[in-house]
Amino acid sequence: MSGTHELAHDRALLSRTSTAERVADILRTRIAEGFFPPGTRLSEDGIGGALGVSRNTLREAFRLLTHERLLVHRLNRGVFVRVLSVADVTDIYRTRRLVECAVVAGLGEPPYALDGLAGAVEEGRRAARAGEWAAVSTANIHFHRELVALAGSARTDELMRSVLAELRLAFHIVDDAQGLHEPYLVRNQEILDALRAGERPTAERLLARYLDDSRARLVEAYARAVVGGAETDEKAREG
CATH class of the missing domain: 1.20.120.530 (GntR ligand-binding domain-like)
Incomplete structure (x- = not known):
């Protein structure tokens, strides 16, 4: 029974990650198109509300794009579109x-x-x-x-x-x-x-x-x- 519960938990994680990847695809495209220019602060409430996704899903999408070096997280300030050196x-x-x-x-x-x-x-x-x-x-x-x-x-x-x-x-x-x-x-x-x-x-x-x-x-x-x-x-x- 315990193993079944763990698989159910994994399925929930997989579903959330899949959604996060789709959100990341949308944001990646918008960044590439200049909709969010470098230096722009990304609002969790605004973007999450527009896309109809949870805060956790959006944060996972932000994490994926940060790993790709498109976004940067600044402590106590939020997430921003990266400005390259x-x-x-x-x-x-x-x-x-x-x-x-x-x-x-x-x-x-x-x-x-x-x-x-x-x-x-x-x-x-x-x-x-x-x-x-x-x-x-x-x-x-x-x-x-x-x-x-x-x-x-x-x-x-x-x-x-x-x-x-x-x-x-x-x-x-x-x-x-x-x-x-x-x-x-x-x-x-x-x-x-x-x-x-x-x-x-x-x-x-x-x-x-x-x-x-x-x-x-x-x-x-x-x-x-x-x-x-x-x-x-x-x-x-x-x-």
Whole structure:
């Protein structure tokens, strides 16, 4: 009887965790979309009421997203969307280069399943024609998720989902979305063309150069934005 009671307890925990994971998925998407910008305090009452979930479920979702480095808990203040440091942004790109280039290097013989990559390239073009630069950013993220998906590894997909979600926190700080993302529409196409031609070493070389250039541009822009924002906050406090 005792064992049955323990299983019933485990089932309740499983149900709650499953709900928490679904809540975490919703919040992760909203954070990625900029609905909750970096530095935003997340209200347990407001979010829990809007989603119709218990405080315990919401706290478990917060815990999951804190583990993914999207949220941070500040003692006696609450839970906030994380603000990355410049070192964080650099480290994200270091991880991306290791993973994405390894995926391309490890591809077998062509042809490759490139429909997802092609769809992301076209998605980016449509958004650029409409001047929707946040959507261009999203399409670019989709391109790199599809690239990593070529490995056929659920673990790698999960890692990149977390890394790219964290990267979006940096994009939300930097205002120059067009300047950051427009140059890479052409470069995404070049990588796709190389893979279509079965030229895997060329695609790997293009990707490595792409990531190095993207890191340099974003780190420079992010550093300016973070320093400028800190100076503005300091002047406001002094005033």
